[in-house]
Amino acid sequence: MRIALIAHDELKDEMVEFVTAHADALGECELVTTGTTGKRIADETGLAVNRQASGPYGGDLQIGGMIADDAIGGVVFLRDPLTAQAHEPDISALLRVCDVKDIPLATNVASAELLVDGLLDER
Numbered sequence: 697m698r699i700a701l702i703a704h705d706e707l708k709d710e711m712v713e714f715v716t717a718h719a720d721a722l723g724e725c726e727l728v729t730t731g732t733t734g735k736r737i738a739d740e741t742g743l744a745v746n747r748q749a750s751g752p753y754g755g756d757l758q759i760g761g762m763i764a765d766d767a768i769g770g771v772v773f774l775r776d777p778l779t780a781q782a783h784e785p786d787i788s789a790l791l792r793v794c795d796v797k798d799i800p801l802a803t804n805v806a807s808a809e810l811l812v813d814g815l816l817d818e819r
């Protein structure tokens with residue numbers, strides 16, 4: 697299973713904590729990330745990641761393209777709801793294509809826990 701992991705700057709610590717807590721399960725998946733999120737995950741958890749561009753430089757769109765190609769099974773996108781992002785249109789496109797393709801999408805840690813549990817149950 698290929699899982700996308702993305703976090704805005706204010707949520708990157710939470711993402712690293714989340715991945716660390718689920719390292720066994722996520723380690724069996726192929727992890728696709730945006731640039732800076734992936735660097736943090738790789739450096740701090742030791743898990744291998746397939747890093748795309750940084751979000752503001754097209755990484756969200758690259759992952760959105762993979763979703764359109766049916767190449768991603770689930771997305772954890774820890775969005776910062778309190779900070780405006782210059783690349784908001786890219787973020788909206790990524791969220792939209794998840795809905796278009798009916799791909800599980802978690803935008804906070806509580807739902808990310810359910811997503812990982814649910815996807816693991818299916819395996």
Ligand SMILES: O=C(CO)COP(=O)(O)O
Pocket residue numbers: 702703704705730731732733734749750751752755756787
């Ligand atoms: O901006 C992002 C998602 O919209 C995340 O990008 P980075 O992981 O490169 O910080």
